[in-house]
Amino acid sequence: MGDGPKNGTLNGKQPDPATIRAALDRVLHSPGFRSSRRSQDFLRYVVERTLDGQSETLKERTIGIDVFRRPAEYDPSDDATVRVKAGEVRKRLGLYYANEGHTEEIRIELPHGTYVPEFHQPPIADLPPVQPEMKPDLEMPRPVRRRNTLFAISAAPLVLVLITMTVWWKSRPAATTVDQFWAPVLRGSAPVLLSAAYVPVYGVDPTMAPEHPTRFEDFVLLNDQFVGGGDLMGILRVSTMLNNMHRAFRVKIGSDVSFQDLRTAPAVLIGYSYTRWREISKEQRFFIDAERRPRMVTDNGKPTTWALPNLPADRRTDEDYAIVTRVFHPDTQAMLVEVAGITQYGTEAGADLITHPEFLSDALRDAPKGWQNKNLQLVLHVKVIAGTPVSPKVVANYFW
Numbered sequence: 001m002g003d004g005p006k007n008g009t010l011n012g013k014q015p016d017p018a019t020i021r022a023a024l025d026r027v028l029h030s031p032g033f034r035s036s037r038r039s040q041d042f043l044r045y046v047v048e049r050t051l052d053g054q055s056e057t058l059k060e061r062t063i064g065i066d067v068f069r070r071p072a073e074y075d076p077s078d079d080a081t082v083r084v085k086a087g088e089v090r091k092r093l094g095l096y097y098a099n100e101g102h103t104e105e106i107r108i109e110l111p112h113g114t115y116v117p118e119f120h121q122p123p124i125a126d127l128p129p130v131q132p133e134m135k136p137d138l139e140m141p142r143p144v145r146r147r148n149t150l151f152a153i154s155a156a157p158l159v160l161v162l163i164t165m166t167v168w169w170k171s172r173p174a175a176t177t178v179d180q181f182w183a184p185v186l187r188g189s190a191p192v193l194l195s196a197a198y199v200p201v202y203g204v205d206p207t208m209a210p211e212h213p214t215r216f217e218d219f220v221l222l223n224d225q226f227v228g229g230g231d232l233m234g235i236l237r238v239s240t241m242l243n244n245m246h247r248a249f250r251v252k253i254g255s256d257v258s259f260q261d262l263r264t265a266p267a268v269l270i271g272y273s274y275t276r277w278r279e280i281s282k283e284q285r286f287f288i289d290a291e292r293r294p295r296m297v298t299d300n301g302k303p304t305t306w307a308l309p310n311l312p313a314d315r316r317t318d319e320d321y322a323i324v325t326r327v328f329h330p331d332t333q334a335m336l337v338e339v340a341g342i343t344q345y346g347t348e349a350g351a352d353l354i355t356h357p358e359f360l361s362d363a364l365r366d367a368p369k370g371w372q373n374k375n376l377q378l379v380l381h382v383k384v385i386a387g388t389p390v391s392p393k394v395v396a397n398y399f400w
Contacts, residue, residue: 017051020119023106030100032092035229039092041067042085046117047108058115084385086115098240176357177364178241180372181326185335190265191248194238196231197271198253227253230344230389231271234351238268241355266335271347281338285398286323286377288340295342297321297379299396306379306395308342315343320382320389322346324354327375341382349382349389363394374399 024047027033028040045067046058060082064070068081076082090110097107109118175183185192203220235251242249281287289298296307306321322341328334339350353359363378364371379396382389 019106020047020051020108023104023108023119026104027093027096027101027108030096032095036088036092038068038085039089043089043093043108043110043117046110046115050117055116060115063115081386082115084388084390086110087390088388095236095240098244177361178355178357181354181360181364182241182245184328184373185266185268185326185337186245186247187335188266191250192242193265193267194235194242194249194251195267195269196227196235196251196253197269198227228271228344228347230341230346230348233348234270234339237348237351237355238270264334266337268337268339270339270351271341271344281323281325281340284323284325284327284377286325286379286396288321288323288342290342297323297342306381311343316387317343317345318384320346320349320384321395322350322380322382322392324350324378324380325376327377345384345389346380346382349392350380352389353378353380353392359392363392367397368399371399376400 024044028044033040033043042063045063049055049058060076061074064074064076064079064082065072068085070079070081090112093108093110097104101107105121107120109120111118239249239251285300287298287301289296292298292303294307294309295311297304308317308320311317320341320343322339325336325338327336327338337354339347339354341347341350353363363380367376368374377398378394380392381395382393383391
């Protein structure tokens with residue numbers, strides 16, 4: 001990656017280090033960064049190096065050694081930890097400034113292609129010009145062409161509306177692939193329902209010891225207390241996108257969602273491979289069969305090679321598979337979007353795909369004409385590097 005500018009800039013001026021550090025502190029204490037110590041360490045390191053005038057040292061190898069404790073013989077071409085973490089930090093910064101940090105006067109950005117942060121002040125809308133004070137004339141003017149004057153006054157609002165519409169039409173952004181994907185879901189005015197699934201977890205007494213062996217009956221199935229981290233990241237991705245689109249939405253967790261909820265509004269179900277809503281998913285061509293060993297994506301009930309045969313008990317894997325479904329469901333009579341991975345990594349990657357135009361455009365590059373108004377399913381293969389899902393690729397699709 002290139003070195004980028006020597007220092008961040010604030011509207012072309014040298015930034016005030018104290019102000020930048022205060023902004024950094026607010027970012028690091030935000031929910032998106034509090035949950036990731038490595039993201040905190042990465043952002044703090046690159047900002048402090050830049051403020052100290054050492055931005056030229058911000059190379060991938062240096063960061064790997066100083067921040068991630070890689071050995072001196074560390075080779076970045078064999079270990080993508082720094083690149084992956086930089087991408088994650090960019091996402092977390094974007095989410096922060098789209099939500100709780102949207103009023104920040106100074107924003108910290110990490111441009112693509114560099115590890116040198118930049119500091120920007122959001123543009124302030126120009127104030128309208130001050131109108132000169134109108135002084136009354138000493139003489140009253142004669143009422144000349146009163147009818148034309150009244151017509152001009154009454155037509156002025158219409159002209160203003162036409163001008164405004166023309167400016168909007170010419171300046172409006174072109175519809176992205178993300179807009180096209182979500183258009184059938186967002187046609188109505190009802191708030192979109194976002195729901196994350198509870199993940200069943202077996203709990204056990206933490207005070208167990210060698211002298212008191214754990215028995216089978218000591219394990220308790222907890223069906224409604226835990227939500228996967230990747231599932232929550234998926235909810236965050238979609239809710240941020242809907243917020244930027246100025247669309248109303250509501251969030252419900254797990255069993256709090258009823259069939260009536262799915263009938264009254266479009267719904268986005270995140271991470272539903274292991275829940276009672278799996279019966280809805282099971283009707284589709286591609287389905288994640290969590291009861292089959294190895295866990296896999298099936299095709300019309302038949303086994304496929306899209307499986308995780310070596311998935312460890314702690315679910316830490318270097319790859320995953322996920323399914324993205326967008327369908328008008330006959331039972332609920334409403335639009336339904338489902339995003340689910342075999343593990344949480346696939347779920348997060350699926351949500352990432354359907355909220356980023358670049359990723360989704362690549363995924364739908366070979367889609368048939370008119371896909372925008374068809375039901376669809378995408379099967380994704382996802383790489384997982386240092387606990388972060390990256391590079392989701394479509395390995396199968398179905399449109400009907």
